[in-house]
Amino acid sequence: MVLLIDTTEEKKGKDIAFLLGKYGNRTVILDIPKEGNRLVDSFEMKYSEDVVEYVDTEHMNISHCFGCNFCWLKTPGKCVINDDYEPLLKRISRADQVWLVSDTRFGFVSYKTKNIMDRLMPIVTMNLHYVGDQMRHIARYDHNPDWGLIYTGEGDKDNLSLWCERVAVNFSTKSLGVFEFDKCGEAIGCMQ
Amino acid sequence: MHAVIINGSPRVSKHSNTERIIDSFAEGLALSGASYERYAISDKDNWDSAREAYIKNTEIIIALPLYVECVPGILLEFLETLPVKDETTRISFILQGGFAEAKQLECGKAFLDKLPGYLGVSYGGTLIKGDNFGIRVLKESEVQKIITPYRNMGKAFVDEDGFKPETVKKFAGPEIFSLPIRLMLQLMFMTLARKNYRDIAKGWGCKVPIDYRPWSA
Numbered sequence: 001m002v003l004l005i006d007t008t009e010e011k012k013g014k015d016i017a018f019l020l021g022k023y024g025n026r027t028v029i030l031d032i033p034k035e036g037n038r039l040v041d042s043f044e045m046k047y048s049e050d051v052v053e054y055v056d057t058e059h060m061n062i063s064h065c066f067g068c069n070f071c072w073l074k075t076p077g078k079c080v081i082n083d084d085y086e087p088l089l090k091r092i093s094r095a096d097q098v099w100l101v102s103d104t105r106f107g108f109v110s111y112k113t114k115n116i117m118d119r120l121m122p123i124v125t126m127n128l129h130y131v132g133d134q135m136r137h138i139a140r141y142d143h144n145p146d147w148g149l150i151y152t153g154e155g156d157k158d159n160l161s162l163w164c165e166r167v168a169v170n171f172s173t174k175s176l177g178v179f180e181f182d183k184c185g186e187a188i189g190c191m192q
Numbered sequence: 193m194h195a196v197i198i199n200g201s202p203r204v205s206k207h208s209n210t211e212r213i214i215d216s217f218a219e220g221l222a223l224s225g226a227s228y229e230r231y232a233i234s235d236k237d238n239w240d241s242a243r244e245a246y247i248k249n250t251e252i253i254i255a256l257p258l259y260v261e262c263v264p265g266i267l268l269e270f271l272e273t274l275p276v277k278d279e280t281t282r283i284s285f286i287l288q289g290g291f292a293e294a295k296q297l298e299c300g301k302a303f304l305d306k307l308p309g310y311l312g313v314s315y316g317g318t319l320i321k322g323d324n325f326g327i328r329v330l331k332e333s334e335v336q337k338i339i340t341p342y343r344n345m346g347k348a349f350v351d352e353d354g355f356k357p358e359t360v361k362k363f364a365g366p367e368i369f370s371l372p373i374r375l376m377l378q379l380m381f382m383t384l385a386r387k388n389y390r391d392i393a394k395g396w397g398c399k400v401p402i403d404y405r406p407w408s409a
Contacts, residue, residue, distance in 0.1 A: 064202050064264065064265045064266040064269070065202055065259065065264070065265065065266075066202050066203060066204075066234075067201060067202045067203035067208075067257070067259070067264070068203065068207075069328075070396075072389075072393075072402065073389065073392055073393045073396050073398060073402065074393065074396040074397060074398050075398070076393070076398065076400055076401065076402045076403065076404040076406075077404055077405060077406040077407075078406050090407055093407075105268065105271075105272055106268075106271065106303070106306075106307055106310040107303075107306060107310065108262065108263075108268070108303055110268070111265045111266070111268035111269035111272065112265075114259075114260070114262070114263070114264070114265035114268050115265035115266075115269075117260045117265075118202075118259045118260050118264060118265045120260065122406075125402055125403045126389045126393075126402050127381065127385070127386055127389065127402065127403060128381045128385060129378065129381055129382075130374055130377070130378050130381075133293075133295075133368045133369075133374065134291070134293055134295060134296060134368060135291050135292065135293070135296075135377065135381075138403070140403065140405060141405060141408075156306065158302075159299070159302050159303055159306070162298075162299050162302060163261050163262055163299050163303075166261045166299050167260060167261055170260070170261065
């Protein structure tokens, strides 16, 4: 399953989702109504392998990470913040590919995208091991998605690529690369 | 020198490792004759006063933890609220992380190296240091061993007029550890460290193993 998470103001990811649908993919648009929070139940859709899912986060209530470490040491695997994030995290951990579609600020992803990434901590454990020459957290689950980034605006591609690669290593997976929105044909070709 | 120090951690100040590091660093500033004022952005009610201080002052130090390889989301959000200033303002950073090797902080530092340019201000360098996770959970005597060296960095910041590359490199420690040390640490991760984490979890009221899986992936 391919998961597109769109935090852009102009909902650029929706264009990609429609394009994927035209190419014959079964695309599910998980629209989140303005009412927000109570939507999480319907968000718990039946999991399907051969589908592209698109999530527009505009009306989702997703907090920043508080850094409490409870997801490692008090309620392992569970974030204690009561907002719309957990259903999204479940979909992330089950996906084969996750593509972030993000605006950029200061050459980096927007805070909305970074908040989603900072909240990934429940999918790794407190336990450490060495991967190559650097210490990492041990993944909580056997399956972890590959990560890719499609960005709008003046992104610093070198920094974004380094970030994406390091994030992938930290989550025991691999980077699918970093692409400008206007040149994301190659990224769309990777979505399967 | 009068410095504005902003704690960019999302964790409440009472439990913030970054706050303890700032405590020690600020002592060093004072030892070299500098004064300072402190702010923390974990409580959004403080954002207006922190922003006001950023606007009115010219020596800014932002201390932050590494979150998922870069700046925490909440700090990015705060940065978006700052106005562009000119190069008479200087901004410097203290970037701290949990992993021990300096290389773990390279991506965050690469972002911070360029951030002053986006804000229109000049850059005073970034101090980096890992191995700080224990500050919250260790005995106070052990915590002091971790945070006390930051006092010297506070002094050096005044005496050397910013974070100089050679001082930063020395303080950061090894980029990566040698193979014998890695093997020793790996053994520790599989034994003593796991026991310590289990003990901490138990003390925090955890009812399940720390590698518990709440759902199947």
